[in-house]
Structure formats: structure tokens, C-alpha cells
Amino acid sequence: MAEGELQKPLPRLVQEGKLALLQEEMKNVEDLIKDVKRKHFGRSGDTLLHYAARNGHLSVLRYLVEVLEMDLELFNNDYKRPLHEAASMGHQDCLLYLLDRGAAVDCLKKSDWTPLMMACTRRKLEVIQDLVQHGANPLLKNKDGWNCFHIACREGDPGVIQYLLDVSPNIWVTESKIKRTPLHTAAMHGCLEVVQVLLERCHYEPDSADKCGVTPFMDAIQNGHLDIAQLLLDKHKExxxxxxxxxxxxxxxxxxxxxxxxxxxxxxxxxxxxxxxxxxxxxxxxxxxxxxxxxxxxxxxxxxxxxxxxxxxxxx
CATH class of the missing domain: 1.25.40.20 (Ankyrin repeat-containing domain)
Incomplete structure (x- = not known):
């Protein structure tokens, strides 16, 4: 059987977490293990490590790292590492395993997104805490000028916002490349509880405008979040x-x-x-x-x- 045909079942077995069958298949391609270790599959260019981390299969991940000795820093076509995958999907056990094995905590994917930024797209505080405790820098910005706080404000979990302010009290003092603040982001997306936290703990200027002249109040009104608009009115009394x-x-x-x-x-x-x-x-x-x-x-x-x-x- 051709080399490519032998490798075809491998991503599916990893995605489904079928470790025993994966090990059996690998015996059939023993001479090709060296190639499989660095093989990129499909249009995304994912490796077997990416599939395991994304789908949360810790036992498979262990096998790939400890038995096949795959490189933790292999990246796909978007420059995502396996750590990005575990963080973005909220798989805490896989994330901790990769970090404990020495994965770079602030590695960058396409558009300069870190694993911490990816973790902030989900409401999983424990994953965010694990990354910060392993040295992730909350102040890093992506190509649009967003840090992880902007992203967390978009998702709307007040517990995550409180935590990030605790570990990095000045994290709110940030603007995107078009001068949008986390308050703009929370107001635009209707995250009332987050707006309340920001107004209580941060010191945003009333009617701070982005490059287009849009304020958080305008964002709230334009997107139908009148409860947030009222909160901003009450806060600033202007x-x-x-x-x-x-x-x-x-x-x-x-x-x-x-x-x-x-x-x-x-x-x-x-x-x-x-x-x-x-x-x-x-x-x-x-x-x-x-x-x-x-x-x-x-x-x-x-x-x-x-x-x-x-x-x-x-x-x-």
C-alpha cells in the first residue's frame, strides 16, 4: 500500500481518541514513523498533535509526545501550535500537559494571537488562570491592537474580567489600532455585567471616542443595548x-x-x-x-x- 494510503486513517483515529487502534496502525507504518511525526494533514496543515489537543484526548497526546517524540512546537498553516488548540477549546488537562512538557506559553499564531487570547474566547476561567500562572503575558497585543482583555470583554464573563484586573490592574488601559477600548467592545456586544465591572474598577473618560468618533454609548445605542446606554448615562451624568x-x-x-x-x-x-x-x-x-x-x-x-x-x- 502507498505511503499516503497508510497515513490516511491516522487523523481520524486521533480525532476520535482511539489510542489502541492508532497504536496498531502505527505498527503498520513503522518505517514511516519519522515522516508521520512531522506530517501535516489537510488544507489546514494540522499535525496529529493538533488533532489530539483540539479534541481533548490526553492519552493520545501523551502517546504522540512521549512515544513518537513529536515536537510540541509544530505549527499548522495558521501558525497555530497544539497549545493554541487546547487553549481555544478549553481542554485544561491537555493544556497543562503541554505546558508542563515545556510548550512556549506565549507562542504566536497568525495575526499574533497568543494561547491566552484564544482561551479568552471561551468562558473557562481555570484555563486562563493556568496560562497566567505559567507565565503568559496578558498585555501582549495582536495585529489589530487587541490584548486578551479586549477579547474577554467581548465574550462577557465578569469573572474572567475580575480575574484579569486582579492579576494585571492596568490591563484596561489599552486601545486597539483604531482607538477602541475594552469598554467600547463590551458596550457593542451587550455585555452588561462586564460594563458594570469596567465602570466600577476602571477609569474610562466619559465619551472616549475611537478613530471614527464612536463612543461606547453610541455603540450601545446603535446595537440596541439600551440598558447599557442607561448605565453609561447614569455613570457619567453628562x-x-x-x-x-x-x-x-x-x-x-x-x-x-x-x-x-x-x-x-x-x-x-x-x-x-x-x-x-x-x-x-x-x-x-x-x-x-x-x-x-x-x-x-x-x-x-x-x-x-x-x-x-x-x-x-x-x-x-
Missing amino acids: GHAGTVKTLLFLGADVNAKDGKNRTALHMACAGQHATCVQILLQAGLQDSPDITGTHARQLVRKSSLLQLFKEADISV
Whole structure:
């Protein structure tokens, strides 16, 4: 049988974790073991180590490393090492094994992603802790200027955010290449609990804008996360009139509603932000009830806001 035909079953056996069958197959290609040790399979260029680490088969991983003596730092076409695979899939036992065998903790794949960044794409705090405890640098950035904190803020696990702030208190002081902060990221993706942590523990400037002039508040509004928009309003107490004007200029949907059927007018009235209310009413936003039947005008407490609704011929 041709060499290529002999090697074909190997990735499947590794992916399925069938160690005994893998060992049997390897006996059939004993003269080819040297080649198999460095063989790259498929379009991705994965090695057998990549398959084992990605699928979480520790016994197979041990066999490949300790018996076949495969190189832990073999990389595929995206420059992923086996450690990237274990980290990205949250396989703690495989990750610890690779680290204990000396795998480089801050190895880089394509676009300069580290295993810690990959781990932060999942809500597995223990894997992130293992990497940090083995020396992973949380402050490293990928080609877009994101560090692992940006990525964790996108995924929305407040426990991970708290941990990263504990081990690296200044990790929040970071911007991507287009000046987007972790607060932008959390607001855009609707991660309310993370936004709460960031506002409690970090010191972001009100209305910090990226290169396009977009603020976290704008991100929240444009993506329908009105609970986060309200939180940002309450925190900064600025009214965000300029932001509202910018959003309307950019064509934001003035009638957008959150999961409780509240509009931006509800948020502005709840925060008693007269200038925002005025802008929204002038833009033609109609006062509609939320899921409890409450109209925005019923949240008004200030006389200046009452006057705005009277001028707009809306009874309060």
C-alpha cells in the first residue's frame, strides 16, 4: 500500500481518541514513523498533535509526545501550535500537559494571537488562570491592537474580567489600532455585567471616542443595548446630547427598542436628561409604552422636562 494510503486513517483515529487502534496502525507504518511525526494533514496543515489537543484526548497526546517524540512546537498553516488548540477549546488537562512538557506559553499564531487570547474566547476561567500562572503575558497585543482583555470583554464573563484586573490592574488601559477600548467592545456586544465591572474598577473618560468618533454609548445605542446606554448615562451624568445628535446624523434608528420595549426616550427621561429628551422629541420620536405599559413621559420628574413634553403637545 502507498505511503499516503497508510497515513490516511491516522487523523481520524486521533480525532476520535482511539489510542489502541492508532497504536496498531502505527505498527503498520513503522518505517514511516519519522515522516508521520512531522506530517501535516489537510488544507489546514494540522499535525496529529493538533488533532489530539483540539479534541481533548490526553492519552493520545501523551502517546504522540512521549512515544513518537513529536515536537510540541509544530505549527499548522495558521501558525497555530497544539497549545493554541487546547487553549481555544478549553481542554485544561491537555493544556497543562503541554505546558508542563515545556510548550512556549506565549507562542504566536497568525495575526499574533497568543494561547491566552484564544482561551479568552471561551468562558473557562481555570484555563486562563493556568496560562497566567505559567507565565503568559496578558498585555501582549495582536495585529489589530487587541490584548486578551479586549477579547474577554467581548465574550462577557465578569469573572474572567475580575480575574484579569486582579492579576494585571492596568490591563484596561489599552486601545486597539483604531482607538477602541475594552469598554467600547463590551458596550457593542451587550455585555452588561462586564460594563458594570469596567465602570466600577476602571477609569474610562466619559465619551472616549475611537478613530471614527464612536463612543461606547453610541455603540450601545446603535446595537440596541439600551440598558447599557442607561448605565453609561447614569455613570457619567453628562446627558450625551452631542452623542445623540451624532447618532441621529449617522442615521441611527430613533425608534429602536430594547428587550423591555423601551426607547431612547425612556432612557433619557429616566435619567432626567432634558437636552437629550429635547433632541429626541425634535427628531420625531413617539412616546410609546414599554412592556409594563409605562410611557417615557411618566418617568419625568423635572419641570424642565415636563415643559418639553407640553411644547411637543404630548400630555404628561
